[in-house]
Amino acid sequence: MAVSDNLEKRQLxxxxxxxxxxxxxxxxxxxxFILQSINFHHQGMGLFxxxxxxxxxxxxxxxxxxxxxxxxxxxxxxxxxxxSHETDTGNQYGIQFITETMTPDVFNxxxxxxxxxxxxxxxxxxxxxxx
Amino acid sequence: MTIEFTEVMIPVxxxxxxxxxxxxxxxxxxxxxxxxxxxxxxxxxxxxLVQQCDFVYIEGKSIAESEHTKGSIPExxxxxxxxxxxLSSGASxxxxxxxxxxxxxxxxxxxxxxxxxxxxxxxxxxxxEQALPSAKLAYSSAKRTVESIxxxxxxxRMIDMNEARETVNNIVDDILKNKDALAWLTKIKNKDAYTAxxxxxxxxxxxxxxxxxxxxxxxxxxxxxxxxxxxxxxxxVPTEILNKEGRYNEEEFAIMKQHPLFGRNLLMSMAKKDHSxxxxxxxxxxxxxxQGYPRKLDASQIPYFAKIVxxxxxxxxxxxxxxxxxxxxxxxxxxxxxxxxxxxxDAELAVEFIKCIGVYPPGSIIELKTGEVGIVIETxxxxxxxxxxxxxRDRNKVEKPQKIIDLNLNLKDKSxxxxxxxxxxxxxxxxxxxxxxxxxxxxxxxxAKADS
Numbered sequence: 133m134a135v136s137d138n139l140e141k142r143q144l145x146x147x148x149x150x151x152x153x154x155x156x157x158x159x160x161x162x163x164x165f166i167l168q169s170i171n172f173h174h175q176g177m178g179l180f181x182x183x184x185x186x187x188x189x190x191x192x193x194x195x196x197x198x199x200x201x202x203x204x205x206x207x208x209x210x211x212x213x214x215x216s217h218e219t220d221t222g223n224q225y226g227i228q229f230i231t232e233t234m235t236p237d238v239f240n241x242x243x244x245x246x247x248x249x250x251x252x253x254x255x256x257x258x259x260x261x262x263x
Numbered sequence: 264m265t266i267e268f269t270e271v272m273i274p275v276x277x278x279x280x281x282x283x284x285x286x287x288x289x290x291x292x293x294x295x296x297x298x299x300x301x302x303x304x305x306x307x308x309x310x311x312l313v314q315q316c317d318f319v320y321i322e323g324k325s326i327a328e329s330e331h332t333k334g335s336i337p338e339x340x341x342x343x344x345x346x347x348x349x350l351s352s353g354a355s356x357x358x359x360x361x362x363x364x365x366x367x368x369x370x371x372x373x374x375x376x377x378x379x380x381x382x383x384x385x386x387x388x389x390x391x392e393q394a395l396p397s398a399k400l401a402y403s404s405a406k407r408t409v410e411s412i413x414x415x416x417x418x419x420r421m422i423d424m425n426e427a428r429e430t431v432n433n434i435v436d437d438i439l440k441n442k443d444a445l446a447w448l449t450k451i452k453n454k455d456a457y458t459a460x461x462x463x464x465x466x467x468x469x470x471x472x473x474x475x476x477x478x479x480x481x482x483x484x485x486x487x488x489x490x491x492x493x494x495x496x497x498x499x500v501p502t503e504i505l506n507k508e509g510r511y512n513e514e515e516f517a518i519m520k521q522h523p524l525f526g527r528n529l530l531m532s533m534a535k536k537d538h539s540x541x542x543x544x545x546x547x548x549x550x551x552x553x554q555g556y557p558r559k560l561d562a563s564q565i566p567y568f569a570k571i572v573x574x575x576x577x578x579x580x581x582x583x584x585x586x587x588x589x590x591x592x593x594x595x596x597x598x599x600x601x602x603x604x605x606x607x608x609d610a611e612l613a614v615e616f617i618k619c620i621g622v623y624p625p626g627s628i629i630e631l632k633t634g635e636v637g638i639v640i641e642t643x644x645x646x647x648x649x650x651x652x653x654x655x656r657d658r659n660k661v662e663k664p665q666k667i668i669d670l671n672l673n674l675k676d677k678s679x680x681x682x683x684x685x686x687x688x689x690x691x692x693x694x695x696x697x698x699x700x701x702x703x704x705x706x707x708x709x710x711a712k713a714d715s
Contacts, residue, residue, distance in 0.1 A: 170599055180602065182550070182554065216510075218511075219577075222599070222603075224599065258648065259601050259617055262645070
């Protein structure tokens with residue numbers, strides 16, 4: 133992988149999935165994997181799990197986010213496993229949501245989640261360890 | 264008798280070699296000095312201080328005999344033990360506590376980080392600039408040792424534990440003097456030497472973390488040795504699997520997952536067994552939720568030192584480049600550790616590790632929101648997201664005269680916005696190679712002018 137490839141994917145904002153963010157459910161034609169939601173952007177997200185995903189790129193993803201009293205739910209959104217970093221300590225995956233077939237409603241939900249996470253992010257204390 | 268360390272104000276005309284300068288009469292950022300706090304080991308440093316300061320503060324020692332200690336054998340102060348005591352004073356008691364690993368109880372001699380007056384506070388005794396030459400030697404020597412150990416196992420040789428301990432002693436001695444210099448070196452990832460560098464990096468990170476947790480020197484060395492040999496079982500994995508480019512198939516992955524058991528068996532076959540090292544090799548892939556491997560131990564059964572190495576192992580694995588993929592940014596690894604606290608990792612240790620490392624550790628290449636590119640040269644203990652940064656590229660990514668800025672001062676850009684880090688970049692981005700700066704020995708104050 134060229135340096136520029138790796139550089140590019142780090143340009144995206146990575147908003148830490150907080151406790152209001154559910155784990156993510158990846159569906160490979162009926163075979164379901166539950167992964168830890170790590171960080172989020174309206175175009176995709178980072179996932180982690182000790183088990184490996186199948187060696188297939190396309191699947192659907194489901195997760196939910198509690199924004200104050202509103203529960204935003206994403207169901208079976210088509211996505212691509214764009215990057216994978218599999219190690220003996222666990223497996224990290226970069227998921228890209230497929231936007232071509234996405235309805236405006238789903239897109240707005242993704243934007244709402246991103247806006248809510250962004251509003252809560254403390255750039256000086258990403259993990260809330262100092263306040 | 265007690266020895267207290269105090270600040271002593273001294274005119275620059277009275278400075279001598281060997282004095283430990285801990286504060287200046289003005290902000291560090293207004294001077295050419297890159298690292299805060301250093302021992303004067305060169306007359307040029309005195310000249311530079313004379314030119315830039317009127318007086319400085321040095322570390323002074325006062326010796327007092329208190330009523331409490333008169334006529335009795337003094338207890339060594341826990342806070343000072345790490346600096347002045349060596350293995351001879353602490354090893355016997357620590358080793359006596361050590362016992363055979365059992366399935367039901369952690370057996371690494373410790374159940375958790377030291378608390379209260381058992382916790383040792385460390386400070387850097389020398390600057391990163393001064394520590395780097397020794398750190399570079401220690402790193403390359405240790406890397407050769409790890410490679411020799413792994414190669415030796417493949418041809419049936421026993422592990423030379425004395426050599427491994429000597430290597431760890433050198434590493435820990437350097438980390439006790441300065442925690443940042445070796446950390447810089449762990450940021451350079453060579454995908455062709457992954458297994459050896461990873462073992463060494465985990466040892467360095469584990470020792471740095473143990474120092475942060477306030478362990479004494481004896482325990483820091485035990486933890487570092489566990490880190491160095493945690494993956495020793497991988498020497499029993501066929502090299503064609505170990506170095507495979509591309510994804511492991513299920514069979515290969517299953518073989519890889521046997522390395523903790525291979526490592527345990529290798530270390531158990533030694534005539535003189537080191538049980539805390541065996542525990543770490545065997546248990547560093549166990550998880551506190553009981554879903555780890557090879558034995559699915561629950562949290563109370565996982566040795567404490569193995570819980571430490573589980574975190575440092577993951578951090579280095581995520582940030583390392585492999586033959587099939589480039590490593591990820593420090594923040595991504597910390598996101599994972601944070602999100603998996605309480606499931607994969609011990610929650611308390613996970614939080615402490617994040618505090619220890621910080622999102623942008625020394626040696627990180629970063630891009631500011633202004634578009635400028637720089638290298639983190641040191642972090643502030645209380646705000647690691649706002650480090651001191653050496654700027655090396657302008658907003659168009661063109662090389663610029665080096666300048667140091669301290670983000671903790673909440674500096675503003677031309678539009679009045681606070682200057683912040685946008686994200687970390689990988690080594691080599693925009694032509695900024697960490698190796699080049701390390702080769703220079705961090706002699707940046709010759710060329711870099713601090714920004715006030």
